[in-house]
Amino acid sequence: MNKVLLIGLLAVSLLTSEGCRRQRVLRGAPTSAGADTSRIATAPASTSSTASTTAVASTPTGTSSTTGSVRSEPPRPRPGIEEARANVAEIDFKYLTAKSKFSLKSKDESNENASMNLRVRKDSLIWFSVQKLGIEAARGIATRDSIIILDKINGEYSVFDFPTLSRQFNFDLNFDLLQALIVGNLPLPKRPAQKIKNERDYLLLRQSEGKVLVENYIGEDDRKLKKLMVTEQPTKNTLRLDYADFKALNSFVFPYTSLITLDYKSDADGQFYQKLLQIRHNKVELVDKNPGFPFSIPANYKKSKQ
Template sequence: MNKSVLLLALTGLGAGACHRAVPTKKGSAPGVTTSTSARTGKEAAVKAVDFDSPYLTAKGKVQATIKGDQKTANINVRMRRDSAIWVSVGLLGFEGARALLTPDSVRVINRLDKTYFAGGYDYLTKLLNVPVSFSQAQALLLGNYQAAPAGAALTLGTGPNGGQKVAFPLNGVIVEQLIQAANKRVEKLTLTETGTDRALTADYADFQAVEGAKAPFANSLLVDARQGSTSTKASLKYSKVSAGREELSFPFERPKGFERVSGKK
């Protein structure tokens, strides 16, 4: 399957790193909170506010440099919280790829090479070389706080401009999040592998109020995957975002004649 098209789609989910940035053990990735009130213990002191609208639609443009080749595409995103994430990537006025993520499945149509994939998240983990789950993709898309798993040593400190800095170690990786003081939204997520030169950073900016949602939404996202002197960057800029309780559709049908691929590298 053409990786560049799929990577552009995944950048829209905040997961557009194409180098191995943070290896973690299977099933041990950071948990994701969907509600501020759900946090307990030391996590209860974290002031992060999540974007928790039942539905989200967004349109924008994504740019990524993949193996030295710069790609630009239009992107459409639809989400039903905790249930489905739908992404369509347009290239030169035509849809190049469509993806539908649910908590237990991944489906992708690649119109450029007429292939179709249906399977689990192990494929995306292999493709991106970083652990990927539905809850992580949802949190990255929304810019939501990612909580430490049970038993992790959580540290709380002061971030820039009076905000909060939250960090915890996880299987040789330091997970750090900066939370704005003004709107209590996560403005930066950094994952750094200890003892190596590999790291992944996601910067959220241009927070704007969205009708139908209490928390502002980050209309700009920059993902930077670093390995030594090599840096792979991908940016996403939304031009239109809406939220609320209106039911959304997630059209996805395998085109006739498309070859089903296994997803093995």
């Protein structure tokens, strides 16, 4: 169960973030979050990892000049590509809260209309709680070091450190990456030079990390991220995210409905299988007041075998 919740958390991180894009950069310099505390009984050893990107230079824009008494004018940015870059600006926040419904379907399982509460304290904590039929089934927290998940149905807890997760997912995972995904940055750090090209009705931005290729499809007209394709090159496992129901969130645009389609090859029988995860956000807020991050591991809980 905890592995399913972990995959859900990572997926929700991608979903929550990728469509959250600025239409205009209205805020000033970021402000640091106020100090507060949460209670965590188990503290794994600190680890850190750094994401990297593969970037290629974009095609330079042309310049124009005139002679005589007429002043030369500066080059105008290329429409589309420059605007798409502006739409992925980072946001300034202290706390983020979200209330959502999600459904998970696969060959062996089906969970309908479970509820999730998500809370983030900038640069330090990501907290979530999952409810089913009005009962809290799981609670989890991500710190700078690791992710801890409580299975409240079976009285167990699991600890996942980021280096181990990076090896399992073939992707460099760390707290800063998860936070960036949630608050609205691209999955990989962005460099000044990026290869962005027109792809039918989209602007396509390709990024890579190790053996993983990430393709971001941005709407050509409204500059909103419409879908995301993540492909693991050796296995051809793919994760597709489709976004819909865009609504205003402060000075941002946020997709309140998202669909994940995961196609993966089983290590057990070598066959390909599919999982579907739909997220419907009921409420998302950027707030200044601490929403609380209650978390502790009960003494009678056993550590699950992973």
